[in-house]
Amino acid sequence: MEEKNQVIQTQGTQKRGEKLSALTKTLILLITIILIGVGLLVWKEKVLKPKYELPKKFTEEDFMVLLKGEDPTFLKRLKDNPSARQKILTDIKQMFAFAHQAKKEGLADDEEAKEMLEEIRIQITAISYDREKNKDKGPMPPFGFIEEDQVNEFYKSKVNQALFDTFIKRQIERAKERGFIAKDAEPSEEEIERARSDFAKTRIYEQEFRQRASELDEDFKRKVDLRVKIQQASYLASRYSREVLAKKLEISDSEIEKYLKEHPELDIRAEKKAKAEELLTRVLAGEDFGELARQFSEDPGSKDKGGLYENIAKGSFIPEFEEVALSLQPGQIAPRVVESKYGYHIIKLEKLDYKPNRDGTETQTYNVRHILLSTNVPDPDNPGIGPIPLKELVKEKLVAKKQQEILDEIMQNNPITVPDDFPVPELSPEQLQQLEEQERIRQEELKKLREESGKSEKKTDNKKKK
Numbered sequence: 001m002e003e004k005n006q007v008i009q010t011q012g013t014q015k016r017g018e019k020l021s022a023l024t025k026t027l028i029l030l031i032t033i034i035l036i037g038v039g040l041l042v043w044k045e046k047v048l049k050p051k052y053e054l055p056k057k058f059t060e061e062d063f064m065v066l067l068k069g070e071d072p073t074f075l076k077r078l079k080d081n082p083s084a085r086q087k088i089l090t091d092i093k094q095m096f097a098f099a100h101q102a103k104k105e106g107l108a109d110d111e112e113a114k115e116m117l118e119e120i121r122i123q124i125t126a127i128s129y130d131r132e133k134n135k136d137k138g139p140m141p142p143f144g145f146i147e148e149d150q151v152n153e154f155y156k157s158k159v160n161q162a163l164f165d166t167f168i169k170r171q172i173e174r175a176k177e178r179g180f181i182a183k184d185a186e187p188s189e190e191e192i193e194r195a196r197s198d199f200a201k202t203r204i205y206e207q208e209f210r211q212r213a214s215e216l217d218e219d220f221k222r223k224v225d226l227r228v229k230i231q232q233a234s235y236l237a238s239r240y241s242r243e244v245l246a247k248k249l250e251i252s253d254s255e256i257e258k259y260l261k262e263h264p265e266l267d268i269r270a271e272k273k274a275k276a277e278e279l280l281t282r283v284l285a286g287e288d289f290g291e292l293a294r295q296f297s298e299d300p301g302s303k304d305k306g307g308l309y310e311n312i313a314k315g316s317f318i319p320e321f322e323e324v325a326l327s328l329q330p331g332q333i334a335p336r337v338v339e340s341k342y343g344y345h346i347i348k349l350e351k352l353d354y355k356p357n358r359d360g361t362e363t364q365t366y367n368v369r370h371i372l373l374s375t376n377v378p379d380p381d382n383p384g385i386g387p388i389p390l391k392e393l394v395k396e397k398l399v400a401k402k403q404q405e406i407l408d409e410i411m412q413n414n415p416i417t418v419p420d421d422f423p424v425p426e427l428s429p430e431q432l433q434q435l436e437e438q439e440r441i442r443q444e445e446l447k448k449l450r451e452e453s454g455k456s457e458k459k460t461d462n463k464k465k466k
Contacts, residue, residue: 052108052117052232054096054099054100054103054229054232054233054236055096055229056096056100056414056415056416056417057416057417057418058092058416058417058418058419059419060419060422060423062222062226063419063422063423064422064423064425065219065222065223065226066223066226066227067424067425068219068223068425069135070425072427072431072434072435073435073438075424075425075427076427076435078424079424082421085421085422085424086421089418089419089421089422092230092416092418093411093416093418094237094407094411095230095233095234095237096233096237096414096416097410097411097413097414097415097416098233098236098237098240098241098410098414099232099233099234099236099237099240100414100416101240101410101413101414102236102237102239102240102244103236104414105240105244107236107239107240107243107244108236113236113239116235117232117235117236120228120231120232120235121228121232122202122203122206123202124224124227124228124231125205125206125209125224125228126143126201126202126203126204126205126206126209127142127202128209128220128223128224128227129205129206129208129209129224130142130143130145130205132220133145133205143198143201143202143205146201146204146205150200150204151196151197151200151201151204154200154203154204155196155200160200160203164196164199164200167199168187168192168195168196168199171195172186172187209224245406248402248406249399249402249403249406251395251398251399251402255398256391256394256395256398259394259397259398260390260394266377266390266393266394267390268375268377268390269375269390272343272344272373272374272375273337273339273344273373275296275344275373276337276343276344276345276346276371276373277337279292279296279346279371279373280333280336280337280346283333283346283348283371284333284335289306289307289333289346289348289369289371290306290307290308290369291306292371293306293307293308293369293370293371294306294307296371296373297370297371297372297373298343298372298373298374299342299370299371299372299374302369302370306369307348307369307370307371307372308350308367308368308369309367309368309369309370310367311353311355311365311367312365312366312367312368313355313363313364313365314326314363314364314365314366318340318341318342320338320339320340321338321340321345321347321370324338324347325347325349325366325368326349326352326364326366328347328348328349329349330349330350330351330352331348331349331350332348332349333346333347333348334346334347334348341375341389341390341391341392342372342374342375342376342389343372343373343374343375343376344372344373344375345370345371345372346370346371347368347369347370348368348369348370349366349367349368350366350367350368350369351366351367352364352365352366353365353366374387375389375390376388376389376390377390377393379393379396
C-alpha cells in the first residue's frame with residue numbers, strides 16, 4: 001500500500017565558495033544551464049542569426065580531435081572499455097537523428113530556439129577557449145583570469161549594457177513562470193552583479209576566440225566546432241523528446257485494455273475482484289475484520305496488524321481509497337469494494353481525529369483498516385523485479401514498444417554515419433606514471449579505511465562482550 005504520493009524535484013546548483021540564496025542559485029543555474037541539459041532562458045541579441053547545420057557523419061579523426069587533451073583517467077578507462085566506446089557511438093547516432101528530426105518538424109525555427117542555439121555557441125566557445133588559453137596557469141574557477149577592468153570595459157558599450165538588461169529581466173520572468181523562484185522574489189544587487197559579470201565574461205572570451213581564430217591551432221578550432229554541434233544537437237533532441245515524443249508516448253486506457261485482452265494470462269482482476277466481493281460479504285455479515293485481514297490481505301504493510309493503519313494524515317493515501325474511507329463514520333464498513341491501481345480494497349474506518357499544527361491550524365487524521373486483494377503482477381520478461389501494479393506493467397511495455405518503433409523510424413529517416421569504433425589518444429609515459437601513482441595512493445587510502453573499519457568493528461564486538 002502506498003502511503004505517500006509525492007513527487008520530489010531536485011535542482012543542482014554550483015557552489016562558488018559561499019552559501020547562496022535560492023534566487024542566487026537559480027540565476028547561476030540559468031546562466032550555465034546548457035552544460036547540464038536543462039532549458040536556459042534566452043534573449044534577443046542584435047546579431048545576424050546563422051543557419052545551424054548539424055553533421056550527419058562522424059569520422060575516427062573527429063573523435064580523436066574531441067578526445068585530445070582530455071582527462072588522462074577518462075582516456076585510460078575509455079581505451080580499456082570497448083563497450084563504453086560503443087555506447088558513445090550509439091548515443092551520438094541517436095542524438096543527432098533526433099536533432100535532425102526536430103529540425104524537420106520546425107523546432108529549430110522559432111525565435112527562442114534560434115537564440116538558444118546561438119547561446120550554446122557562445123557558451124561552449126567561451127568555456128573551451130578559457131580552458132585552452134589558461135590550461136598551464138594552475139587551478140582557477142571558470143573565467144577566473146578575466147580581470148574586472150575587462151568587464152567594465154565591456155559595459156562601456158551601451159549596446160552590451162542593454163543586452164544584459166534585457167537578458168536579466170527575461171531571465172527572472174522565466175524563472176518565475178517555471179516555478180524556480182517565488183512570484184514576488186526579486187534579485188539582490190549582489191546577485192545582479194554576479195550575473196552581469198558572468199554575462200560579460202562569456203562574451204569577452206567568445207569575441208577573443210573569433211579575433212584570434214587565424215592563429216589558433218586547427219585541431220582546437222575543430223574541437224570547439226564539434227563540441228558546439230554536439231551541445232546544439234543535445235538541445236534539439238531534448239526539445240523534441242519533451243515537446244513531441246512525450247505526447248506520442250501517452251498511453252490510453254483503451255490501449256491497456258486491448259493489450260490485456262491479447263494477454264489474458266496477465267489479467268488477474270476478475271479472480272481478485274470475486275475474492276474481494278466474497279470477503280466483503282463476510283465482514284458485512286459480522287465476521288471479524290481484523291482476523292480476515294490477517295488471513296487474506298495481500299498488503300504486507302498492514303496484514304499482520306489486522307489491516308490497520310493508524311494516525312494517517314489526510315492526503316497521505318491514494319485518492320480513490322481515502323475518498324471512500326473519509327466518507328464513512330467510525331466503525332462503518334464501506335458497502336462496496338474499492339478499486340485502485342494496487343487492486344481491490346475492503347475498507348473500514350476506525351477513528352477520526354485532528355492533529356494540531358505549529359501554525360495554529362489542524363490536520364485531519366484517521367485510523368483505517370483494509371483488506372487488499374492485490375492485482376500486482378511479476379513481469380515475465382524481468383523475473384528479478386518484484387510484482388508491480390498490473391496497469392503500470394502494461395503501460396511500461398506499451399511505452400517501450402512505442403519508443404522502439406519511433407526510434408527505428410527516426411533513425412531510418414535520419415541516418416547518421418559513425419565509425420565501427422574510434423581510437424583513443426595514447427597517453428604519454430609521464431601521464432601513465434601519474435595514473436599509476438594516483439592508483440597507488442587510492443589503494444593505500446582504501447587499505448587504511450578497511451583497517452580503521454576493522455578496528456571499529458573489533459571495539460564494538462568487545463563492548464558487546466562486556
